[in-house]
Amino acid sequence: MRASQMYLYTLREVPSEAEIASHILLLRTGAIRKLASGVYGFMPLGQRALRKVEDIVRQEMDAAGAQEIHMSALQPAELWQESGRWAAYGPEMWRVKDRNGREFCLGPTHEEVFTDIVRQNIDSYRQLPVNLYQIQTKYRDEARPRFGLIRSREFIMKDNYSFDKDEEGLDISYKNMYDAYSKVFDRCGLNYRPVEADSGAIGGSGSHEFCALCEVGEEEIIYCDECGMAATDERAEFKDAVMPQEAELPLEKVHTPGTKTIEEVCDFLKVPQDKSIKALLFELYNDELTDVIGYVAAFIRGDRQLNMTKLVNALGCHEYAIAFANEGAMHGVTGAVGGFTGPVGLHDCKIVVDSELVNAKNMVAGACEEDHHMINVNYGRDYKGDIVADIKLLQAGDPCPVCGKPVKNARGIEVGQVFKLHTKYSEPMHLTFKDENQQEHPVVMGCYGIGVTRTLAAIVEQHHDDNGIIWPMSVTPYHVMITLCGIKDDVQVAMAEDMYKKLLDAGVEVVLDDRDERPGVKFKDADLLGFPIRITVGKKAAEGQVEYKLRRGGDVEVITPAEAVEKAIALVNAERRG
RNA sequence: CGGGGUGUAGCGCAGUUGGUAGCGUGCUUGGUUCGGGACCAAGAGGCCCCGGGUUCGAAUCCCGGCACUCCGACCA
Numbered sequence: 001m002r003a004s005q006m007y008l009y010t011l012r013e014v015p016s017e018a019e020i021a022s023h024i025l026l027l028r029t030g031a032i033r034k035l036a037s038g039v040y041g042f043m044p045l046g047q048r049a050l051r052k053v054e055d056i057v058r059q060e061m062d063a064a065g066a067q068e069i070h071m072s073a074l075q076p077a078e079l080w081q082e083s084g085r086w087a088a089y090g091p092e093m094w095r096v097k098d099r100n101g102r103e104f105c106l107g108p109t110h111e112e113v114f115t116d117i118v119r120q121n122i123d124s125y126r127q128l129p130v131n132l133y134q135i136q137t138k139y140r141d142e143a144r145p146r147f148g149l150i151r152s153r154e155f156i157m158k159d160n161y162s163f164d165k166d167e168e169g170l171d172i173s174y175k176n177m178y179d180a181y182s183k184v185f186d187r188c189g190l191n192y193r194p195v196e197a198d199s200g201a202i203g204g205s206g207s208h209e210f211c212a213l214c215e216v217g218e219e220e221i222i223y224c225d226e227c228g229m230a231a232t233d234e235r236a237e238f239k240d241a242v243m244p245q246e247a248e249l250p251l252e253k254v255h256t257p258g259t260k261t262i263e264e265v266c267d268f269l270k271v272p273q274d275k276s277i278k279a280l281l282f283e284l285y286n287d288e289l290t291d292v293i294g295y296v297a298a299f300i301r302g303d304r305q306l307n308m309t310k311l312v313n314a315l316g317c318h319e320y321a322i323a324f325a326n327e328g329a330m331h332g333v334t335g336a337v338g339g340f341t342g343p344v345g346l347h348d349c350k351i352v353v354d355s356e357l358v359n360a361k362n363m364v365a366g367a368c369e370e371d372h373h374m375i376n377v378n379y380g381r382d383y384k385g386d387i388v389a390d391i392k393l394l395q396a397g398d399p400c401p402v403c404g405k406p407v408k409n410a411r412g413i414e415v416g417q418v419f420k421l422h423t424k425y426s427e428p429m430h431l432t433f434k435d436e437n438q439q440e441h442p443v444v445m446g447c448y449g450i451g452v453t454r455t456l457a458a459i460v461e462q463h464h465d466d467n468g469i470i471w472p473m474s475v476t477p478y479h480v481m482i483t484l485c486g487i488k489d490d491v492q493v494a495m496a497e498d499m500y501k502k503l504l505d506a507g508v509e510v511v512l513d514d515r516d517e518r519p520g521v522k523f524k525d526a527d528l529l530g531f532p533i534r535i536t537v538g539k540k541a542a543e544g545q546v547e548y549k550l551r552r553g554g555d556v557e558v559i560t561p562a563e564a565v566e567k568a569i570a571l572v573n574a575e576r577r578g
Numbered sequence: 579c580g581g582g583g584u585g586u587a588g589c590g591c592a593g594u595u596g597g598u599a600g601c602g603u604g605c606u607u608g609g610u611u612c613g614g615g616a617c618c619a620a621g622a623g624g625c626c627c628c629g630g631g632u633u634c635g636a637a638u639c640c641c642g643g644c645a646c647u648c649c650g651a652c653c654a
Contacts, residue, residue, distance in 0.1 A: 009588090011588095011589060011590095011604095012589075012590085012603065012604080012615065013589055013590045013591095013602095013603075014589095014590080015589070015590085016584085016589090016590070016591090016646095016647085017646070017647065019647090019648080034646095036645090036646090037645080037646065037647085085654085089654075090652095090653095091579095091652095092652090092653070092654085108654070109654055111654080140653080140654085142652090142653070143579070143651080143652055143653070144648095144650090144651090144652080144653090146647085146648085151653085218653090319652085319653090320652090323651095324651090417654090419654085447654090449654090483613095485612085485613060486612080486613095488612095517615090518611085518612055518613085518614090518615080518616065519612070519613045519614070520612090520613070520614040520615055520616080521614085521615050521616095522613095522614090522615095523613070523614045523615085524614065524615045525615085527614090536613085538613060539613070
């Protein structure tokens with residue numbers, strides 16, 4: 001491609017809307033353009049890079065035995081009503097009506113559609129397993145789109161669904177996809193980590209997220225260098241510490257004026273925060289989210305943080321159905337007092353106690369009375385929980401739940417997730433098969449997603465410097481940039497054109513910068529665009545030489561055009577061989 | 579959904595006490611340049627987000643929308 005002919009518009013200045021590197025650079029290189037908040041179009045360079053990521057995904061899915069199909073983004077409401085998610089999905093689902101008033105959604109995901117398609121053909125165990133995938137546009141009306149392609153409202157996702165006759169089959173399919181995902185992200189040049197993830201109400205060890213490690217990531221990861229444990233902060237288990245077994249002292253109410261926070265109470269009473277109990281108050285809503293149907297008080301040790309996901313799982317409620325409480329309203333029903341709520345004396349609400357507190361002796365807790373706390377509070381004797389569960393967040397420095405060594409934390413961008421669905425969709429949607437004995441069983445499903453557009457952003461996020469993008473060879477829009485400095489110098493032109501032709505003939509993707517621009521402009525753009533190989537035709541041309549340089553760094557080599565062509569072809573072919 | 583911020587030329591921004599708009603960059607033309615975003619000169623380019631109101635007069639003040647954005651909540 002000749003740069004003079006390209007639909008290529010780079011920006012000198014940083015668009016004010018962009019904050020992070022991938023967003024800034026994708027906009028500045030002209031790879032993407034914004035249409036609306038969280039809605040982007042792909043320009044030629046962006047489209048080419050996107051295609052490369054898709055092709056890697058496609059190759060690895062095919063190699064893993066999945067078959068590609070393509071389903072509509074537009075989905076009838078009936079399917080979602082059947083699975084029960086039409087109501088449950090919430091405001092993130094983009095709902096539309098046709099001219100006759102029939103309801104549809106723009107699919108945020110495709111479990112229902114795939115389940116429906118497969119049930120039309122699958123009757124027998126002989127037809128299983130099946131694994132189907134698509135690379136397709138998804139729609140989620142995010143509350144807050146941000147970071148360009150990382151959290152957008154329209155995005156491209158590879159999603160696939162496995163269908164097996166039993167749990168053993170699912171385990172095999174799951175492992176197969178897990179391995180395929182590792183290959184995909186390896187080939188994309190990402191520094192990533194598979195981590196255990198929350199699998200919500202379905203439970204079990206049924207989900208992993210693939211996180212591209214980087215500071216701007218929205219995912220918090222907890223990991224252990226010692227034993228290899230890695231999980232999202234939502235998922236990470238907390239192995240309760242052994243508490244000192246002291247004798248239970250008599251319960252006592254003390255005056256603690258104006259001490260609303262844990263810090264204030266503990267300072268006032270001169271006790272460490274790990275000897276205090278923190279209360280968190282919530283309202284529970286009905287399915288329509290219109291009315292408060294009850295209250296929840298969650299208690300954790302004063303120095304811990306609540307893990308909302310664990311609390312929701314312990315309660316078995318929908319995440320939308322719980323919210324921080326209006327303390328005034330709650331006080332009338334339960335006796336809770338903001339800043340002074342404790343488990344003793346609380347009534348008419350569900351009490352969830354963190355498992356760690358069961359063996360914690362002589363704790364400080366609110367007295368459910370303004371300006372008062374209780375001391376020497378003990379579980380069993382003074383209060384009990386309706387639910388006792390691990391509801392706290394594992395944080396950096398806490399002991400690893402597997403080996404006990406202090407864990408570390410990191411941030412990442414979730415680029416993929418693998419998930420065991422079991423029979424969550426096959427049962428309500430009647431996707432069944434008959435076994436050898438004519439017995440009917442629900443199909444056992446798994447679902448697997450890769451955020452393709454998000455992966456592209458994550459690659460840029462990990463591969464750039466102050467001057468621009470540094471594309472990995474596997475996904476770069478073009479392999480080589482030939483910078484022709486003097487477009488009116490016959491020697492330079494002939495040399496550049498000859499290399500351009502030879503590289504094209506060898507199947508190398510190359511841009512010849514033949515624009516009528518000063519060399520400085522071309523150098524800046526070459527760095528910004530970030531193709532891996534740079535060949536500069538300039539002042540050394542008279543001596544029959546060009547400059548050969550890799551965008552990622554290293555020395556400039558002054559060599560003949562033939563050598564430069566040879567080196568470029570070798571490097572590109574090395575990448576193609578893997 | 580709560581709390582901030584911003585909407586002025588393609589992009590980045592200024593615009594004072596209210597008097598019908600400017601800078602940088604990019605674009606066009608001519609000239610001089612030509613290895614890290616050149617210089618000089620001449621141009622083109624505006625529903626000052628939208629709708630009301632106050633005023634002789636509104637980019638500017640007031641009210642109401644909308645959009646974008648940041649922090650948080652939320653995120654199969």
